[in-house]
Amino acid sequence: MKFMKQKFFAIPALLLGASASAFAALPASVATTVTAAQSDASDMFDLIFPVIGVIVGMTLVIKLFKRFTAKI
Numbered sequence: 001m002k003f004m005k006q007k008f009f010a011i012p013a014l015l016l017g018a019s020a021s022a023f024a025a026l027p028a029s030v031a032t033t034v035t036a037a038q039s040d041a042s043d044m045f046d047l048i049f050p051v052i053g054v055i056v057g058m059t060l061v062i063k064l065f066k067r068f069t070a071k072i
Helices: 002-024 028-070
Strands: none
16 A cells, blocks of 8 residues: 555656656747747737627526516
């Protein structure tokens, strides 16, 4: 049982160490590109979020309208 616990904690630690060394080997141009892509994604989210809010809001209004008019 003790061996299983050691193995259970050793594998994630090994993967964490490998991922840290993988990120350390990236050139600066890749970091700049990833940062630019994240910025673009954030800008797109800021543009589309109000549209999604309106669509969800109107869907709820239509469902409530149908529910209350069916009772009349």
